[in-house]
Amino acid sequence: xxxxxxxxxxxxxxxxxxxxxxxxxxxxxxxxxxxxxxxxxxxxxxxxxxxxxxxxxxxxxxxxxxxxxxxxxxxxxxxxxxxxxxxxxxxxxxxxxxxxxxxxxxxxxxxxxxxxxxxxxxxxxxxxxxxxxxxxxxxxxxxxxxxxxxxxxxxxxxxxxxxxxxxxxxxxxxxxxxxxxxxxxxxxxxxxxxxxxxxxxxxxxxxxxxxxxxxxxxxxxxxxxxxxxxxxxxxxxxxxxxxxxxxxxxxxxxxxxxxxxxxxxxxxxxxxxxxxxxxxxxxxxxxxxxxxxxxxxxxxxxxxxx
Amino acid sequence: xxxxxxxxxxxxxxxxxxxxxxxxxxxxxxxxxxxxxxxxxxxxxxxxxxxxxxxxxxxxxxxxxxxxxxxxxxxxxxxxxxxxxxxxxxxxxxxxxxxxxxxxxxxxxxxxxxxxxxxxxxxxxxxxxxxxxxxxxxxxxxxxxxxxxxxxxxxxxxxxxxxxxxxxxxxxxxxxxxxxxxxxxxxxxxxxxxxxxxxxxxxxxxxxxxxxxxxxxxxxxxxxxxxxxxxxxxxxxxxxxxxxxxxxxxxxxxxxxxxxxxxxxxxxxxxxxxxxxxxxxxxxxxxxxxxxxxxxx
Numbered sequence: 019x020x021x022x023x024x025x026x027x028x029x030x031x032x033x034x035x036x037x038x039x040x041x042x043x044x045x046x047x048x049x050x051x052x053x054x055x056x057x058x059x060x061x062x063x064x065x066x067x068x069x070x071x072x073x074x075x076x077x078x079x080x081x082x083x084x085x086x087x088x089x090x091x092x093x094x095x096x097x098x099x100x101x102x103x104x105x106x107x108x109x110x111x112x113x114x115x116x117x118x119x120x121x122x123x124x125x126x127x128x129x130x131x132x133x134x135x136x137x138x139x140x141x142x143x144x145x146x147x148x149x150x151x152x153x154x155x156x157x158x159x160x161x162x163x164x165x166x167x168x169x170x171x172x173x174x175x176x177x178x179x180x181x182x183x184x185x186x187x188x189x190x191x192x193x194x195x196x197x198x199x200x201x202x203x204x205x206x207x208x209x210x211x212x213x214x215x216x217x218x219x220x221x222x223x224x225x226x227x228x229x230x231x232x233x234x235x236x237x238x239x240x241x242x243x244x245x246x247x248x249x250x251x252x253x254x255x256x257x258x259x260x261x262x263x264x265x266x267x268x269x270x271x272x273x274x275x276x277x278x279x280x281x282x283x284x285x286x287x288x289x290x291x292x293x294x295x296x297x298x299x300x301x302x303x304x305x306x307x308x309x310x311x312x313x314x315x316x317x318x319x320x321x322x323x324x
Numbered sequence: 325x326x327x328x329x330x331x332x333x334x335x336x337x338x339x340x341x342x343x344x345x346x347x348x349x350x351x352x353x354x355x356x357x358x359x360x361x362x363x364x365x366x367x368x369x370x371x372x373x374x375x376x377x378x379x380x381x382x383x384x385x386x387x388x389x390x391x392x393x394x395x396x397x398x399x400x401x402x403x404x405x406x407x408x409x410x411x412x413x414x415x416x417x418x419x420x421x422x423x424x425x426x427x428x429x430x431x432x433x434x435x436x437x438x439x440x441x442x443x444x445x446x447x448x449x450x451x452x453x454x455x456x457x458x459x460x461x462x463x464x465x466x467x468x469x470x471x472x473x474x475x476x477x478x479x480x481x482x483x484x485x486x487x488x489x490x491x492x493x494x495x496x497x498x499x500x501x502x503x504x505x506x507x508x509x510x511x512x513x514x515x516x517x518x519x520x521x522x523x524x525x526x527x528x529x530x531x532x533x534x535x536x537x538x539x540x541x542x543x544x545x546x547x548x549x550x551x552x553x554x555x556x557x558x559x560x561x562x563x564x565x566x567x568x569x570x571x572x573x574x575x576x577x578x579x580x581x582x583x584x585x586x587x588x589x590x591x592x593x594x595x596x597x598x599x600x601x602x603x604x605x606x607x608x609x610x611x612x613x614x615x616x617x618x619x620x621x
Contacts (some may be wrong), residue, residue: 037449040447042525042526043447046439046446047439047442049495050436050495050500054497057492058469060476061472062464062468065468065472124359127359132360132363138605138608139367140367140370141604141611142601146374146600147572149556149576149593150572150597153377153589153590154590157376158376162391163393194373197369200370205612258465258467264557279467283467286471295471296472299465300468302468303463306463306465307465307468
């Protein structure tokens with residue numbers, strides 16, 4: 019406002035009328051703008067810049083163009099971790115969705131008190147930390163004294179080194195991941211089912227439809243949007259899983275549980291130059307960020323536009 | 325969607341009404357029992373790992389993963405629980421994590437609800453632009469900015485302080501969005517009278533909106549508390565002094581440094597899980613009722 023022309027006074031007055039609360043609004047949003055600016059927006063911009071540099075904590079940085087990105091994209095280890103991430107999603111997501119669907123069908127078909135008990139129980143694992151979950155599942159999987167192998171032995175089946183066998187470790191990490199993620203999926207599914215008009219089921223009952231028919235012809239088609247939402251958010255959440263493998267196996271054995279985020283995190287910790295890991299993290303952001311932004315936009319489009 | 329109702333020929337068999345509809349079949353007790361069993365199955369799957377942790381906390385250190393396998397401890401003893409509670413680092417990490425979590429929750433409620441109010445009710449320049457910027461931050465994965473945030477807090481000399489745990493995550497677009505949705509649904513007529521009375525915009529926020537915010541505040545507050553209490557990666561990157569150790573950090577380092585003390589580790593984990601389970605149980609009704617609001621429309 020240093021050089022103010024007379025005409026500006028008009029604009030200022032008009033703006034004052036159109037935006038009567040500007041000062042007050044800025045005071046109210048200043049805290050989040052400052053906090054997001056310092057801890058999210060600036061770091062995001064800096065990450066973008068650094069991905070073109072050969073930056074390290076200890077040295078002058080040097081512009082390297084797209085080298086970091088080509089390094090990442092041509093690295094067979096990075097590609098292997100992405101494939102592993104997709105495999106992890108392929109294990110966890112179907113179990114979670116089918117399990118949640120069955121759970122929600124049950125919870126909407128029993129009396130209210132029982133439904134409440136079911137909902138609270140299924141949601142409790144959601145609030146447990148990754149560290150504690152890892153600790154619990156590690157003793158469950160223990161080779162010589164864990165309850166899982168004891169159970170297998172009782173059934174005369176072969177006991178397994180769950181976290182030590184490269185063929186099994188990913189599945190062994192998937193189980194606690196499903197355990198943690200199930201609650202939210204179930205409750206969203208229940209909310210979706212309760213939204214289906216009861217009259218649909220009533221007319222199906224009149225025609226003598228059984229549970230299976232009602233599921234296939236009413237419930238699933240009506241849940242289309244909810245299912246789409248759960249598939250996409252589940253995909254994004256699942257492929258980003260990294261606390262469990264970090265604590266339970268640290269990516270091993272033989273990188274069989276080195277999911278994409280853990281791969282990047284281990285590069286952060288290990289590399290002297292951060293360009294590589296930042297480029298990898300940015301690629302992840304471009305893909306996952308746009309996927310979730312898209313689903314958010316589709317589901318909330320009328321809310322984003324005032 | 326009447327076309328979805330084109331059903332195949334009715335098949336005889338037990339009809340299990342999905343919604344409370346007319347029940348005409350006599351085999352009600354059978355479906356009832358099946359439902360109870362299925363319910364029990366889910367409850368056991370969900371709660372068994374936690375029960376297993378609590379039980380293991382009563383076992384001696386050799387019993388936890390002993391061969392031959394043993395379900396219950398030979399003797400139920402509370403030594404693990406008393407020993408871990410006697411460890412000053414455990415207690416101080418519970419205390420400092422709890423203190424930080426409360427600060428974090430209060431800060432999160434304050435800054436996010438103020439912004440939510442401004443975006444819901446006030447007219448100001450750059451509103452749309454700022455809203456888009458705020459919402460965009462929601463889609464930046466933590467991993468993308470993990471390292472540059474770390475560089476930032478290092479430059480700000482925040483490493484190894486409580487501030488590095490409390491400040492960075494307090495402003496969260498998802499919470500602003502959630503509270504704003506709630507504020508948009510408050511009828512304008514409620515505040516118009518107050519505005520005419522000269523209450524002012526602050527007055528409206530403090531005296532009308534805040535008292536009505538219980539439902540979104542419970543959800544945002546509990547979520548913030550849990551996020552702080554359960555966080556592990558950020559604390560191990562930024563906290564090095566044992567006096568500031570966060571509880572998850574403590575458990576993880578206990579696990580690697582005293583790996584033979586499994587009973588104590590399980591007891592410590594059970595005690596560290598107890599506060600969040602308690603917080604959840606206290607507010608479960610509101611949280612469960614709001615799940616839908618949080619994720620979808």
